[in-house]
Amino acid sequence: MILQNAKIYGQAGKWDIAINGEEIKSITPAANNSGDGDDNAVDLNGKIVLPPFVEPHIHLDYALTAGTPRWNKSGSVFEGIEIWSERKQIVKETKEDIKQRALKAIKMQIKHGIQHVRTHVDVSDPTLKGLEALLEVKEEVKPWMDVQLVALPQEGLYTHPKGEELLEKALKMGADVVGGIPHYELTREDGVRSVIKALELAEKYEKLVDIHCDEIDDEQSRYLEVLAAEALKLGIGDRVTASHTTAMASYNDAYTYKLFQTLKKANIHFVALPKANLHLQGRFDNYPKRRGLTRVKELLEAGVNVSFGLDSIMDPWYPLGDGNLIHVVEIGLHACHMTDYDNIVTALELITTNGAKTLGIKEGYGVKEGNKANLIVIDTDSEYEAIRTQAPVIYSIRNGEIIVETKPAETTMNVPF
Structure with missing residues (x-):
């Protein structure tokens, strides 16, 4: 297969x-050839090619359960946990039921160009x-997506009698x-x-770590300093x-300044969940209501790796979601005051290369010769327009094969100007 006249994200x-086969054999300046007559050529006409999207934080075992046994009226994290606990007592799901819900959610993600997922599991x-x-x-x-599983003690490692x-x-x-949720402990x-x-x-089992850390509006919740220091x-x-x-x-700025010194030394990763946390946080505030997002812009400026995730697809914590990470990026840029030009044109790094670092994907990821032929194509020739227009994924290629193809919508306007 040859992708002709492609624009590579971030390059002129x-x-x-x-x-x-399954490898990117070569990347050469476009010869301005048309793909007509060559069954193995796809003329992209300048559309952007980039590595597959990475979802660094989702809950596939919760997906598509919103409203059962009841809706989250307060919209808070804690009521979501209560509802999930109730659901486990009332809804007697089988393993197969959970699988089918997860597979439906994964198909939504694959449609939107995601090929790497980290999912938390209760x-x-x-x-x-x-x-x-x-x-x-x-x-x-596996043929279509790489999945990491986080063991999450949702009801608390020590709050639950058998959590550990x-x-x-x-x-x-x-x-x-290894997962955790320290702010939910007693x-x-x-x-x-x-x-x-x-x-x-x-350390004992040679695993990665991903902690639900300080997901609360309490300025005294400071488990992050413990995690980073350890x-x-x-x-x-x-x-x-x-x-x-x-x-x-x-947090107050004096404490945050001190904390950032530890964060930079520790070299840990951060995942922000703009859609979910804008929905969940500030629920106990009158006015002003807090945005409920971590200091994304400041972390990035300090050289700390940050990626964006969706968190939920229709569950007790978040009633919406369809797996589309470009929507998450657009909302996150607004919420984090990152709508300056420089942040807009690099924003897709938050759901590609930054996410890959978070998941520990060190080899074969990226649009480079010799790497795996895992690529996506979005319907624009401009990094800026990708965010402004929410450009859809028109091709998702996995191991050299097209696994998703979406034809862009066509609009006919009958107006006199």
């Missing part, structure tokens, strides 16, 4: 990208059927990443202990991710 000019259920289901899903979707035992069992079963001391335990287990002491910061960290939006 047009290029011909030759794919041989391991507070003693049966661990959610983890079993997603372990099977992970294997079944279930978390370790989940890691032995094959979960890729006391600050238990929250600190849960963070330290997560890192201990990561990761720094152990020298494993590149394997550690702090998700949400919404309390950082409420």
